[in-house]
Amino acid sequence: MPGKHSTVLVVGGAGYIGSHTTLALKDAGFATVIYDNFSTGHRDACFADHLVEGDLADVAKLTETLERFEISSVIHFAAMIEAGQSMVTPLPFFENNVSGTVSLLKAMLAAGVSRIVFSSTAAVYGNQDGRLTLSETLPRAPITPYGHSKAMVERILETCVQAYGLQAIALRYFNASGADAAGRTGERHDLETHLIPLIIEAARGIRPNVKIYGTDYDTSDGTCIRDYIHVSDLATGHVAAVRYLLDNSNTGFQAMNLGTGTGYSVRQVINTVREVSGRAVDVVEADRRPGDPARLVADVAAARTDLHWSAAQSSLDEIVRTAWAYAEANLPH
Template sequence: MSDTDTPAILVIGGAGYIGSHTTLALAAAGYRTVVYDNFSTGHRDVCFGDALVEGDLHDRKKLAQTMRDHDIQAVVHFAALIEAGESVVDPLPFFENNVAGTLKLLGAMQDAGVGRLVFSSTAACYGNQSTGDLLDENLPRDPVNPYGHSKAMVEVVLETLAAAHGLNAIALRYFNASGADPEGRTGERHDPETHLIPLVIDAARGKRANIKIFGTDYDTDDGTCIRDYIHVNDLASGHVAAIDYLLKHNEVGFQAMNLGTGRGNSVREVIDAVRKMAGKDFPVVEEARREGDPAILVADAGRANEILGWQARYSNIDGIVRDAWNFAVKTDQ
């Protein structure tokens, strides 16, 4: 690394969906970036860091050495197993990777004297508390699946370390990450894919037989569930804002902040947006509700707006679907 005046950020899980977009955004904001990833679910062709280190979250020594080698000022931590349904069937790997792995990272940060962290948390921390009101960070953590528990547990650890050792940590609780880089450099490529928008796009492109709606009798205008879809570029700019904030303020402690838009779209609205983009119809199958799906999950994004000065700018459903569609077509997924 030549330019030592430019703060260097370690992006753990930078080969993944949200990490790759965030690496691009950090670079555009003038940061040096080092991507650290084990490629368990990430992709080598979307590592945009100034440097790449192949390594595992559990490797405390390698993490600390990487931080020292690159004079890391702050860490953004995306690496996790993310599939909530799978976490119910086989929880242990979720606690091993998401919790035990993060403890190694926190140890490495102590070893290397790095005291700033942005952590990928999730709306799953709220569980099923939604009453239709916007979800704000004053609600207690009440996850309903092992994935959500793994994230909530890390938040508790961060809160504890902030109080004990002065760690400065911001946990960003994402709502429904969606869309793709408008320039098509990266996008959503989970395998298996379980997120609604790529699945509807697959149905529209004939890559799957149909799209299923789980529950059409919810207490919402069209009977289907409402979620807060946030464009991945807005998530990326939220991380840049959190890093800017951590570098400017010394006593942040632990703070949890929602990244969402404060507006929701129903499943039928998402399907309509894809239908419009595709210019054709495709089979939609109505099924019974799935257990544990709340009717409405929408963020109160006031805290991130106020403290970080962050605003969602790309997050309207037509723009999200357009960018996701273009990426799917370009990569012919």
């Protein structure tokens, strides 16, 4: 069980993954504080014991929050995440994702907080075609400004470990998906870009069809393969990372994948939504998007060994069932 000083600051806790992680932290016995500016998050998705509304660039407010609540560890979710948009307008991604993290680290240093779990991404690997799985030993090779911003933060964390004694884990997760089984929170972006919600929107009649970008990849059915992990599994992975930092001194910087080790094709995902919903989904086949690798699947050995964590509810059927149930109960028709 967490100790009496185990209060976790969840930066970006009003968002999709942050809200699920806050629920998991509370289930594990941690006290929680959310820090969010609600630029993309939702007030009704805040489940922490305390809420502080503030901007990531506000070092003074962050420092005061860390000190007031005697924070023991930080989980940092706050980021711009739309990889495609980062190709069009890269500067906001570097300003928010990189400069914002520097502000958070300044506040942590000022408040004497040394433990941080960083929300990283498989995008730091870039295009690694030809590999069945991606391991943390591969070099960082991002191909989008979004991926570069996350890789830059990882490097910053490495240098802060050396310079300031920071203890940091970067969790590189793959395709977050699904929703809380109890329906308390789920995926709802103003501009939806993720595959499963897009397919669900097509099945619910909100959009006329779903596009498949590329049908000539070297895969079983010609479409891209991705590793889909249930967001509630991601949440327990973050809890395991916090526990690891609390239980071990001098951990330094470590990067770990959070995924399942199993990939599903775009066509498999579309068919699963059809089966779960009982609805038709119209498909439009389109050209490949530049930079899309054929296969992105995690090597999950490090998280299993070091964090004693593995995905427990990430079957494609369960992911789609929870996402469909949340959409039907909470999203507009």
